Amino acid sequence: NAGVTQTPKFQVLKTGQSMTLQCAQDMNHEYMSWYRQDPGMGLRLIHYSVGAGITDQGEVPNGYNVSRSTTEDFPLRLLSAAPSQTSVYFCASSYEGVTEAFFGQGTRLTVV
Amino acid sequence: GQSLEQPSEVTAVEGAIVQINCTYQTSGFYGLSWYQQHDGGAPTFLSYNGLDGLEETGRFSSFLSRSDSYGYLLLQELQMKDSASYFCAVSNQAGTALIFGKGTTLSVSS
Numbered sequence: 001n002a003g004v005t006q007t008p009k010f011q012v013l014k015t016g017q018s019m020t021l022q023c024a025q026d027m028n029h030e031y032m033s034w035y036r037q038d039p040g041m042g043l044r045l046i047h048y049s050v051g052a053g054i055t056d057q058g059e060v061p062n063g064y065n066v067s068r069s070t071t072e073d074f075p076l077r078l079l080s081a082a083p084s085q086t087s088v089y090f091c092a093s094s095y096e097g098v099t100e101a102f103f104g105q106g107t108r109l110t111v112v
Numbered sequence: 113g114q115s116l117e118q119p120s121e122v123t124a125v126e127g128a129i130v131q132i133n134c135t136y137q138t139s140g141f142y143g144l145s146w147y148q149q150h151d152g153g154a155p156t157f158l159s160y161n162g163l164d165g166l167e168e169t170g171r172f173s174s175f176l177s178r179s180d181s182y183g184y185l186l187l188q189e190l191q192m193k194d195s196a197s198y199f200c201a202v203s204n205q206a207g208t209a210l211i212f213g214k215g216t217t218l219s220v221s222s
Binding site (some may be wrong): 031033035040041042043044045048050056058059090092096097098099100101102103104105106 | 113120142143145147153154155156157160162198203204206207208209210211212213214215
């Protein structure tokens with residue numbers, strides 16, 4: 001009964017380093033999204049996908065890349081981390097784009 | 113684009129009723145959703161209104177008026193465990209992902 005699994009839970013990066021945040025879901029959902037959450041800013045949409053091989057940009061896509069090679073996995077890549085990317089990142093999946101979204105437990109990323 | 117407005121903070125006492133309002137501007141509308149998030153936790157789904165009117169789920173109800181671009185979440189018989197952030201959300205223009213408001217922090221005191 002895993003739902004949406006994100007790894008790692010915590011990460012500290014140095015400015016300029018790259019890393020991939022992993023997200024996997026076992027509910028066979030076609031729709032998956034990445035959000036970042038900063039104090040007072042709510043959840044802001046970074047990138048989303050409507051199925052394997054299909055991705056699109058959200059509200060704040062700069063500095064992030066995504067790909068969707070399988071239905072289950074939707075990794076988020078930071079190519080060159082910046083302190084402005086310090087945030088909590090949530091991955092979500094849903095059966096449709098407008099219905100109930102299931103969230104992972106989040107990745108708390110600090111860029112120093 | 114899509115935008116949502118909701119109050120930043122609401123306070124109430126145990127046993128009371130509180131209403132959290134949400135107004136939105138959208139290009140294409142597929143419904144209004146509400147999510148709850150406790151400190152340090154992940155958002156969890158509370159309710160969805162696709163049509164005008166009231167949806168009730170236990171102590172929580174949600175209302176939508178599409179003509180007014182307005183909805184609210186009503187929490188009754190408040191408990192300490194209801195202290196959390198509450199987010200309203202609409203879909204993006206294509207109906208393929210959710211856009212969230214900035215959230216309302218509810219503090220329930222005894």
